[in-house]
Amino acid sequence: MSFTLAIVGRPNVGKSTLFNRLVGRRLALVDDQPGVTRDLREGDARLMDLRFTVIDTAGLEDVTDDSLQGRMRRLTERAVDMADISLFLVDGRAGLTATDRVFADILRRKGGKVILAVNKAEGSAADAGALEAWELGLGEPVRISAEHGEGMEDLYHLLRPLA
Ligand code: GDP
Ligand code: MG
16 A cells, blocks of 8 residues: 655745655656646655655646636645645745745645645754744644755655555
């Protein structure tokens, strides 16, 4: 038995960087699978001895502000519905934005399992961001650096019970 993890969050927080780290070269593009648009990328992830499916919610980067809310919500809800657990990423350097709070509301309302991760947390640049992230009401944030591979053991321990 394996599980599916959906990486969600606003543009530019590092979702694809984390996806690429977890998937490496094992990317499975799902453009031609029924029910999955190219706005969702799916791959076979590895984290130490864990094997699971990971979904990246791409495709939000190129939309205008007007259409972002609705499209973001639909795409995020679809990814969350496909997954056993969601990894909600925020940018620990930028601080919380209104859009982060919209995502947090979506996730809280859906009521599924959520890991809150503060990305870009290499060094101490995300110390304030990690404290602020408690405000989202999604529990204790885990600090990670998708780019530098930090916090992967903490992530492992949070995901291990799902395997
Ligand atoms: P997405 O839009 O959420 O998929 O974000 P991307 O993965 O495209 O990353 C957005 C930007 O953040 C890129 O310039 C990345 O190099 C940068 N980034 C991603 N992860 C980290 C990190 O852990 N630390 C730092 N400092 N930058 C990161
Ligand atoms: Mg991306």
